[in-house]
Structures are given as C-alpha cells and as structure tokens.
Amino acid sequence: MTNLPFLDLGAIQQSYAPALREAFERVLQSGWYVLGREVEQFEREYAAFCTARECVGVANGLDALSLALRALDIGPGDEVIVPSNTYIATWLAVSQVGATPVPVEPREATANLDPARIAASLTSRTRAVMPVHLYGQPADLTPILALAREHGLKVVEDAAQAHGASYGGRRVGAHGDAVAWSFYPGKNLGALGDAGAVTTDDPALADRIRVLRNYGSRRKYHNEVLGVNSRLDELQAALLRAKLSRLDEDNARRAAIAARYLDRLAHGPVRPIQVEPQCGSVWHLFVVRHPQRDALAEALAQRGIATMIHYPVPPHLQPAYAALGFAPGSFPIAEALHREVLSLPMGPTMRPEDADRVVDAIHAFA
Numbered sequence: 001m002t003n004l005p006f007l008d009l010g011a012i013q014q015s016y017a018p019a020l021r022e023a024f025e026r027v028l029q030s031g032w033y034v035l036g037r038e039v040e041q042f043e044r045e046y047a048a049f050c051t052a053r054e055c056v057g058v059a060n061g062l063d064a065l066s067l068a069l070r071a072l073d074i075g076p077g078d079e080v081i082v083p084s085n086t087y088i089a090t091w092l093a094v095s096q097v098g099a100t101p102v103p104v105e106p107r108e109a110t111a112n113l114d115p116a117r118i119a120a121s122l123t124s125r126t127r128a129v130m131p132v133h134l135y136g137q138p139a140d141l142t143p144i145l146a147l148a149r150e151h152g153l154k155v156v157e158d159a160a161q162a163h164g165a166s167y168g169g170r171r172v173g174a175h176g177d178a179v180a181w182s183f184y185p186g187k188n189l190g191a192l193g194d195a196g197a198v199t200t201d202d203p204a205l206a207d208r209i210r211v212l213r214n215y216g217s218r219r220k221y222h223n224e225v226l227g228v229n230s231r232l233d234e235l236q237a238a239l240l241r242a243k244l245s246r247l248d249e250d251n252a253r254r255a256a257i258a259a260r261y262l263d264r265l266a267h268g269p270v271r272p273i274q275v276e277p278q279c280g281s282v283w284h285l286f287v288v289r290h291p292q293r294d295a296l297a298e299a300l301a302q303r304g305i306a307t308m309i310h311y312p313v314p315p316h317l318q319p320a321y322a323a324l325g326f327a328p329g330s331f332p333i334a335e336a337l338h339r340e341v342l343s344l345p346m347g348p349t350m351r352p353e354d355a356d357r358v359v360d361a362i363h364a365f366a
C-alpha cells in the first residue's frame with residue numbers, strides 16, 4: 001500500500017502550478033523585488049479577505065507577532081497573557097519585545113485559551129492578551145475582548161493557523177487590536193518560503209508596523225525609530241496572491257475531510273478536539289486525543305500513515321524557558337494535551353478514501 005503523507009505540500013503546489021508560474025514571470029520581468037506593487041496588491045487583497053481595514057506584509061509569522069506587540073508599545077516590565085497550549089512562537093514574540101509571557105490554561109474540549117481562567121492571572125503589569133486560533137479554530141473571542149476592554153488590555157491574535165476561519169459569523173482578521181499571520185509553507189495559506197502579515201482595523205497601528213518593518217523608515221535614509229528588516233518580498237507576495245484566489249476552495253476540501261473523520265470517529269476510540277458553535281474552523285490540523293498516543297502513532301506508521309504531534313513539549317517546559325521556573329505539573333491541562341494529542345493527515349489534496357483508510361487503521365488499533 002502506498003504511503004499516506006501527513007501533508008502533501010508538493011501536490012498542493014502542483015495544483016497551483018500555472019498560476020504560480022505566471023506570478024513568477026510577472027515578478028521576474030518587473031525589475032522590482034522587495035516591497036513593491038505585488039506586496040501592495042497582496043496587502044489589499046488579504047485585508048479584504050479578512051474583512052480588515054489594513055494589512056501589512058512582513059517577513060514571517062514570528063515578526064508579525066512581535067512587531068504588533070512593539071507597535072502597541074508593549075515592552076520591558078510588561079506582562080502578556082499567552083496560552084499554555086500553543087506553539088512556542090507566541091511566547092517568543094513576547095520575550096523578543098522584552099515583556100514576560102504569563103501562561104493561562106486552555107479549555108479541555110477545544111485546547112484553546114480558556115477565557116474564564118484569564119482574570120486570575122492579571123496583575124498591575126498585564127498589558128495584553130494573545131489568544132491563539134489553534135489548529136484552525138478561533139479562540140472564544142467575545143469573553144476575551146470583553147475582559148480586555150474591562151481591564152484596558154490590548155488583544156493581539158495569533159492567527160498563524162487560521163486563514164479564513166470565522167468567529168461569530170465574521171472572518172478572523174480584526175476582532176482584536178491586531179492579528180498576526182504566518183504564511184510558512186505548511187499553513188493553510190502558505191508561500192514558497194517565509195512570509196507573514198499583520199491585519200488590523202486601526203490605520204495608525206498599521207502605519208507604525210509599516211515603519212518598523214522597514215528600518216524604522218518612512219522615507220529612504222530617514223529613520224524615525226529603531227526598526228528592523230522584516231520586509232515581504234515581491235515574489236512571495238505574488239505567489240501568495242495566486243494561492244489566495246483559491247483558499248476558500250482549499251479550506252472547503254479540508255472541511256470535507258474533517259467532516260468525514262468526525263462522522264466516522266464519533267464513537268471512539270479517539271477523542272477529536274471539539275469545535276464550538278460560534279467558531280468556524282479551517283482545519284489547519286485535525287487533532288485527536290488518545291491515552292496511548294505513541295502506540296497509536298506507531299500502529300498508523302506501520303500501515304504507512306504519517307502523523308505528527310502538535311506539540312510534544314509545552315513552551316513552559318522547554319529549556320529555552322527554564323528561567324521562568326515552571327516545574328512539570330504547573331499547567332496540567334496543557335501537559336495532558338501534549339501527552340495525548342495526535343494530528344492525523346489533513347490537507348486540501350486528500351481524498352475521502354484517504355480519510356477512511358486512517359479511520360480504519362484507528363479502529364483496527366483499538
């Protein structure tokens with residue numbers, strides 16, 4: 001039997017090949033390669049897609065997060081609420097601006113930041129909350145935004161896994177003060193290299209990020225602030241435009257695979273992460289829980305089915321964050337998730353029979 005890849009990136013790019021070649025030709029012939037017309041067009045198109053007023057292209061998702069925080073004047077001495085269950089980039093962005101990440105546990109069912117647990121972690125230094133739309137499902141934004149308003153906090157959303165997701169009937173892109181995106185190749189909207197963006201409804205904030213991303217400069221060789229080089233290049237922007245035009249179709253294909261998984265896994269033996277009714281997921285990952293996760297992964301591997309773990313070690317137990325002093329057991333919900341989660345194959349080029357093969361293998365393991 002042929003192997004079933006976790007995500008067939010080559011097949012995905014192949015499905016866009018004519019449009020990608022055309023985009024490449026356009027950039028090749030333009031004579032302009034960094035921050036130009038393709039970037040401007042992409043920013044306009046992606047803002048419209050997200051129902052946000054502004055979009056600023058940057059070099060990657062981590063920069064999108066840290067530049068959003070910097071533009072909101074968050075820095076040394078400040079605390080930022082982050083999920084205990086997330087990819088480490090969310091925390092690193094806080095550390096990069098000199099602030100301190102303060103972890104808060106997720107809801108068991110969704111694995112996303114639990115709004116009811118935030119208040120207990122607020123101090124006089126708390127400046128912002130960073131909900132992560134993990135696995136493609138928006139965090140429960142209404143109570144998070146209400147709490148932020150009540151306490152004068154900024155909300156920076158990490159939407160690196162949620163291109164096209166919706167919350168309360170509106171696309172993710174400007175519910176909070178700023179929304180950070182990654183276009184890393186494996187994301188739902190992926191470039192053929194690194195790329196990122198920030199979307200927002202606040203033109204002044206967008207303007208600050210535009211200045212920061214390009215050496216703190218608005219006019220060439222005139223530098224207003226200590227900026228960075230986090231520019232989006234024309235080639236990635238052109239390639240992203242080609243892929244954005246069919247993102248909704250790709251997401252619909254992922255949703256069809258997810259529906260098939262959910263239907264056939266409804267009665268065990270694994271527990272899929274749940275999606276709440278106010279949330280429209282774009283199924284970046286299809287994640288299930290099982291107490292014998294490693295044995296299940298091994299059984300699937302023996303049948304040629306690739307899986308991944310998102311994520312095996314939570315940020316608070318990474319050596320990189322040893323200085324924060326969190327011992328094992330500090331965040332038991334996140335730790336249990338990290339022990340039990342398994343991501344099944346998921347992607348827009350998967351066929352229904354591929355999903356059936358995965359489900360059959362799971363049932364055979366049980």
Ligand SMILES: *Cc1c(COP(=O)(O)O)cnc(C)c1O
Pocket residue numbers: 060061062063086087089090132158160161182183184194195196
């Ligand atoms: C991918 C990802 C990022 C970082 O994006 P890069 O483009 O790799 O820097 C941040 N947060 C989450 C949740 C991600 O999945």
